[in-house]
Amino acid sequence: MRGIGIGYVNKIQVKYNYVLIKVNISMPSVLIPKNSLVETTQTGLLNDTVIDITPLQNITTQDIKNMNVFAKSCAKSIFVCHYDYIKGERGLNYDDLVRAATRISQRLDDPILFNLVNILLQNTIYISNEFIELTDSIVDTAVLIYDYLYRIFFSQM
Structure with a gap:
């Protein structure tokens, strides 16, 4: 106890x-x-x-x-x-642990699973690259707006 x-x-x-x-x-x-x-x-x-x-x-x-x-x-x-x-x-008990580990290893040994994980990783890389390009475009747009507003407000002084 x-x-x-x-x-x-x-x-x-x-x-x-x-x-x-x-x-x-x-x-x-x-x-x-x-x-x-x-x-x-x-x-x-x-x-x-x-x-x-x-x-x-x-x-x-x-x-x-x-x-x-x-x-x-x-x-x-x-x-x-x-x-x-x-x-x-x-x-x-250890028998349940061994059975569970065997089932997991059998599922991870499946070639279809590896193909799906590979596709998932490729799509994640593609999406992250697109996200980087999007944030770069947003930064460029923000810089242009900042320059435009700077010229408008400080040219009048």
Whole structure:
């Protein structure tokens, strides 16, 4: 939780539509809010799987005061009680990353894409050259207007 190891996976049950993971929290002082994001994530080069628990709300000392996850009154609290369940999601893993990188590299290897990018770059160069010529024409026109107005106003003095 928050990057700190607080327990271990005790049991994994694979069902048709879900996976049920029993986790033992080895630190009795750890309170997990019911409003938490739970994800399984692969980390490290050896694809170690961890369960990330990220609380989604701020906890005050008033919430924690006299909290006992083993008491019957815990069911009404904002914390996960003994033998409670939290629904989690599958987080990031390296297999998804490899698949995504493969799809991107296959799309970038497409010759049609390179032709389109080449045409886009050529048109961008053409447009920028036209823009430079346009700004040069505007500058020339502004200089002519400045000279004309200068002659009119200062010739009368």
